[in-house]
Amino acid sequence: MKDSRTWMVLSLFITCLISAFALSQIYNLTLPQIEYQRNVAGLKAAFGTVMPEADRFEPATPDSSVWLAFKGETRIGSIIKTAKQGYGGPVPVTAGVDLQGRIVAIKVASAAEGLKETPGLGLKATEPEFRDQFRGKTAAEIRLTKDGGTIQAITGATITSRAVTDGVRETLEKYREMLILQQEPDSEQ
Amino acid sequence: MNSKPSRISYLTSGIIKENPTLILMIGLCPTLATTVTARDALGMAAAASFVLICSNIAISAIRKLVPDSVRIPIFIIIISTFVTIIDYVMQAYQPDLYRVLGVFVPLIVVNCIILGRAEAFAYHHGIFDSFLDGLGKSLGFTLVLFIMGSLRELFGAGTFFGSPVLPAAYRSAPMLFAIFPPGAFLLIGLLKALVNKLGWGR
Amino acid sequence: MKLNPGQIFLAAFLVNNIILMRFIGLCPFFGVSTSVSTSIGMSAAVLFVMLLASWVSWVLYHAMLLPLGLVFLRTAVFILVIAALVQFVEMFLKRYIRNLYSAMGIYLPLITTNCAILAVTFFNINYNFNLLQATVFALGTAAGFALAIILFAAIRERLDDAPISPAFKGYPIAFIGAALVSLAFMGFTALFGIS
Amino acid sequence: MDWSLIIKSLVTLGGLGLILGVILLIASIKLAVKVDEREARIRSVLPGANCGACGYPGCDGYAAAIAAGKAPLNSCSVGGPEVARKIGEIMGQEVTAAEPKVAVLICRGGKNEAPLRFQYKGAQNCRQAALLLGGPKACIYGCVGFGHCVTVCPVQAIRMGENRLPIIDERKCIGCGRCVTECPKGTLTLIPRRKLIYLACVSHDRGRAVKEVCSVGCIACGLCTRVCPVGALRMENNLPVMDFQKCIDCGICAHKCPTKSFIDRAPGRPKASINPRCTGCGECVKVCQFKAIEGEPGKQHRVIPEKCIGCGQCVLVCPVKAIDLVGALGHSVKTI
Numbered sequence: 001m002k003d004s005r006t007w008m009v010l011s012l013f014i015t016c017l018i019s020a021f022a023l024s025q026i027y028n029l030t031l032p033q034i035e036y037q038r039n040v041a042g043l044k045a046a047f048g049t050v051m052p053e054a055d056r057f058e059p060a061t062p063d064s065s066v067w068l069a070f071k072g073e074t075r076i077g078s079i080i081k082t083a084k085q086g087y088g089g090p091v092p093v094t095a096g097v098d099l100q101g102r103i104v105a106i107k108v109a110s111a112a113e114g115l116k117e118t119p120g121l122g123l124k125a126t127e128p129e130f131r132d133q134f135r136g137k138t139a140a141e142i143r144l145t146k147d148g149g150t151i152q153a154i155t156g157a158t159i160t161s162r163a164v165t166d167g168v169r170e171t172l173e174k175y176r177e178m179l180i181l182q183q184e185p186d187s188e189q
Numbered sequence: 190m191n192s193k194p195s196r197i198s199y200l201t202s203g204i205i206k207e208n209p210t211l212i213l214m215i216g217l218c219p220t221l222a223t224t225v226t227a228r229d230a231l232g233m234a235a236a237a238s239f240v241l242i243c244s245n246i247a248i249s250a251i252r253k254l255v256p257d258s259v260r261i262p263i264f265i266i267i268i269s270t271f272v273t274i275i276d277y278v279m280q281a282y283q284p285d286l287y288r289v290l291g292v293f294v295p296l297i298v299v300n301c302i303i304l305g306r307a308e309a310f311a312y313h314h315g316i317f318d319s320f321l322d323g324l325g326k327s328l329g330f331t332l333v334l335f336i337m338g339s340l341r342e343l344f345g346a347g348t349f350f351g352s353p354v355l356p357a358a359y360r361s362a363p364m365l366f367a368i369f370p371p372g373a374f375l376l377i378g379l380l381k382a383l384v385n386k387l388g389w390g391r
Numbered sequence: 392m393k394l395n396p397g398q399i400f401l402a403a404f405l406v407n408n409i410i411l412m413r414f415i416g417l418c419p420f421f422g423v424s425t426s427v428s429t430s431i432g433m434s435a436a437v438l439f440v441m442l443l444a445s446w447v448s449w450v451l452y453h454a455m456l457l458p459l460g461l462v463f464l465r466t467a468v469f470i471l472v473i474a475a476l477v478q479f480v481e482m483f484l485k486r487y488i489r490n491l492y493s494a495m496g497i498y499l500p501l502i503t504t505n506c507a508i509l510a511v512t513f514f515n516i517n518y519n520f521n522l523l524q525a526t527v528f529a530l531g532t533a534a535g536f537a538l539a540i541i542l543f544a545a546i547r548e549r550l551d552d553a554p555i556s557p558a559f560k561g562y563p564i565a566f567i568g569a570a571l572v573s574l575a576f577m578g579f580t581a582l583f584g585i586s
Numbered sequence: 587m588d589w590s591l592i593i594k595s596l597v598t599l600g601g602l603g604l605i606l607g608v609i610l611l612i613a614s615i616k617l618a619v620k621v622d623e624r625e626a627r628i629r630s631v632l633p634g635a636n637c638g639a640c641g642y643p644g645c646d647g648y649a650a651a652i653a654a655g656k657a658p659l660n661s662c663s664v665g666g667p668e669v670a671r672k673i674g675e676i677m678g679q680e681v682t683a684a685e686p687k688v689a690v691l692i693c694r695g696g697k698n699e700a701p702l703r704f705q706y707k708g709a710q711n712c713r714q715a716a717l718l719l720g721g722p723k724a725c726i727y728g729c730v731g732f733g734h735c736v737t738v739c740p741v742q743a744i745r746m747g748e749n750r751l752p753i754i755d756e757r758k759c760i761g762c763g764r765c766v767t768e769c770p771k772g773t774l775t776l777i778p779r780r781k782l783i784y785l786a787c788v789s790h791d792r793g794r795a796v797k798e799v800c801s802v803g804c805i806a807c808g809l810c811t812r813v814c815p816v817g818a819l820r821m822e823n824n825l826p827v828m829d830f831q832k833c834i835d836c837g838i839c840a841h842k843c844p845t846k847s848f849i850d851r852a853p854g855r856p857k858a859s860i861n862p863r864c865t866g867c868g869e870c871v872k873v874c875q876f877k878a879i880e881g882e883p884g885k886q887h888r889v890i891p892e893k894c895i896g897c898g899q900c901v902l903v904c905p906v907k908a909i910d911l912v913g914a915l916g917h918s919v920k921t922i
Contacts, residue, residue: 005611007256007612008258008259009254009607009611012266012603012604012607013265013600015263015604016266016599016603017596017600017603019467020464020467020592020595020596020600022270023270023273023274023464023467024463024588024595024596025592026274026463027591028588030278030281032282034277034280074717081283160275165350177283206539214422214436214562216418217421218415218418218506219415221417222413222415259607259610261478261503261604262475262606262610265471265474265503265504266467266603269470269471272466273463273464273467290543292510292513292514295465295466295513296415296472296509298466299470299503299504299505299508299509301418301504304504305504346503369577370573370577371570371571371573371574371577372415372570373414374566374567374569374570374573375566375567375570375580377566378562378564378565378566379563382558383561385557385559385560385563386558387559444803459594459598460591460594461595464595464596468602471599471602472602472606475606475609475610478613482614482617483617483869489655535890552711552714566722576747
């Protein structure tokens with residue numbers, strides 16, 4: 001029986017069936033975990049630049065405009081997302097905030113991600129010179145120099161600069177309790 | 190059946206006398222490709238060992254039922270099942286290791302050691318012996334991968350499992366040659382020469 | 392991947408040479424490259440099977456696995472197809488084209504366990520090539536395999552007669568030779584490559 | 587338990603397995619190559635050394651040729667008569683056994699006898715060394731001594747002596763002839779296994795030209811051709827060529843040769859001894875080329891053992907069969 005022709009085909013068929021069943025089970029079992037890993041990786045790609053040390057993010061608000069950033073189990077800060085109306089359209093901004101409410105870094109969505117600002121002007125908001133001005137500042141300081149703040153607007157692109165700056169400040173103030181956990185030791189509020 | 194001592198030899202022979210990578214010269218692809226750091230090397234070795242041991246057991250369990258003319262495709266399906274299992278488990282629980290090993294995890298299915306042992310050993314021996322043989326060969330494989338991994342990491346980055354070993358001066362400008370492909374070829378060549386000198390596997 | 396076919400071929404042929412830069416397919420590489428004639432036979436067999444395998448696996452993946460969401464069957468299906476393909480090609484050649492079989496036939500069983508073939512099918516999927524790009528990639532890789540193995544076989548033939556200390560004779564000196572050839576191939580990375 | 591996924595997966599992989607199984611089944615039937623069943627059996631009988639001594643590409647080639655009726659049944663010298671007999675049974679034909687052969691070195695100019703002309707530092711391989719002005723040895727015909735034959739021998743019957751000349755182990759040698767074809771200088775040859783005496787020199791020079799380059803080379807003096815009782819030797823291109831059918835291995839040429847260029851494979855040689863039936867006719871004295879027999883005419887003669895080389899000429903010529911050969915001889919001498 002062992003080497004009869006029908007058994008030759010049948011044995012291959014049965015092995016395939018068993019293997020197919022086992023594989024589908026494994027796929028079902030590991031799918032949720034893989035999805036979780038995939039979106040963690042996705043978030044890490046998105047928020048990695050504004051909050052480098054964090055390796056885990058959890059949404060804090062229903063509209064997911066604020067995320068809490070964790071390193072392992074300890075919380076090290078949060079991420080805020082705003083999209084105020086700029087010159088050509090909404091200017092999506094992502095900002096990393098530490099526990100003292102200071103900006104770690106901000107990222108302005110690039111043209112590829114749908115930013116419609118005019119190249120050479122509004123689009124310069126995505127460049128480090130403008131973005132690095134926000135580093136280490138609290139909500140009070142985040143205002144254009146024209147409006148009495150410390151952020152130097154991009155020449156000729158005041159509307160875009162104001163959209164980014166006001167967007168960040170308003171979100172910071174709106175979720176002040178959630179963002180700031182440790183009082184600034186010598187904060188001059 | 191065979192006497193007791195030869196059973197233990199199934200296990201011990203895989204480590205030195207018939208070490209798959211350095212003596213039988215099979216399973217070279219993962220040995221060179223995934224040993225940039227010791228941690229990746231061990232990850233790869235663990236994955237390959239799991240597949241080798243499970244497939245050895247499975248194949249020897251059904252060896253009486255497998256018709257000779259179709260045995261290769263059947264072996265391959267069994268091995269690919271275990272490989273896909275480890276593939277998805279690693280994707281789920283060890284994503285960064287999976288990203289480093291990349292295509293080499295599914296490539297375990299054509300790893301010469303596994304199909305080789307299945308064909309040469311598991312198809313003719315009992316389950317326990319096949320398990321011993323699989324274990325022995327995996328230990329041998331892991332040993333070589335660990336040596337290659339730690340050496341390449343030591344020279345290429347001056348660290349061991351990530352923690353620094355060599356002085357910072359070295360680490361600032363390590364011998365990157367060890368991490369590139371030529372370094373791996375050279376290292377395995379020297380290891381094989383050493384093995385020849387020591388007379389293993391004579 | 393917006394590389395045009397010419398770039399893909401060159402990348403697969405030189406820059407990401409499957410053996411010397413990607414370490415895939417080393418078992419037959421060291422096993423068969425003892426003489427130039429056997430290497431040529433092996434390369435012809437690899438080219439033939441790699442092309443067939445690429446087409447069949449690409450079609451199966453995009454026509455069956457992807458739409459049905461059975462991506463996890465990828466490994467099993469591909470290697471099953473390759474094994475069956477090799478067995479079928481061997482029988483076909485043995486029956487109809489005798490002299491081709493005698494030149495290439497003995498290498499065919501070796502190819503089932505050749506990592507290079509399966510690796511090409513995976514790269515075709517990971518880089519989501521269309522059918523044309525996949526074909527060009529397979530051709531480039533097979534050419535790269537042939538280049539590496541024939542080049543190396545010539546070197547090994549000379550090595551056999553060179554006065555080498557006993558411990559280094561055979562595989563060790565072959566590895567060191569491969570290291571030098573791989574070093575040479577690293578020069579191509581300055582061009583462009585598929586990551 | 588997401589049944590839809592399981593069903594799809596079962597159908598896909600199961601279906602593929604089934605289809606491939608069926609295809610392979612059909613292929614194995616339809617494409618079955620009508621291998622001549624006898625060819626397989628012949629192949630199993632052949633030793634499998636793939637040495638090519640039969641002149642066909644390995645044993646597979648030879649088996650195919652026999653099955654097709656194109657090849658003689660007894661040209662497998664490695665297998666010898668026993669394999670030939672089995673093939674005959676398979677093919678149902680009566681077979682005369684092929685004569686088993688053995689490889690011998692026909693050069694005695696080692697390191698001590700033939701000095702080097704120049705220091706050769708190139709690849710330690712006969713073929714490559716021979717390309718360079720015929721090799722480093724003074725005698726351009728002789729064995730280069732880098733042991734290429736050692737590497738090609740399929741049964742490892744040859745090893746390199748310290749005198750830089752290969753030593754062939756007759757018990758291991760299967761007479762496949764690969765070393766003969768591989769040797770670039772042609773200093774190896776196949777002789778029938780039962781043959782005792784053979785010439786061990788390939789130099790085509792004469793006299794002093796040989797002496798300058800090798801102390802044991804044949805100087806083509808031609809003495810052997812004159813002393814051979816059966817005329818089995820004749821000079822050709824300054825080398826004595828032996829007709830193996832005529833030669834009776836008496837050993838006279840070997841003993842007479844001034845440079846001892848002949849080699850006698852017999853481990854030992856018998857001595858003649860004269861029994862009382864001897865009538866003292868003196869025929870044996872005339873025929874003995876080594877003056878090993880003495881005695882007055884009409885009286886019983888006596889053999890001087892040290893001088894007798896056991897060539898057996900006296901035994902043949904004695905009218906009253908009064909002489910017989912006594913003592914060790916690897917192979918019995920052909921007595922009429």
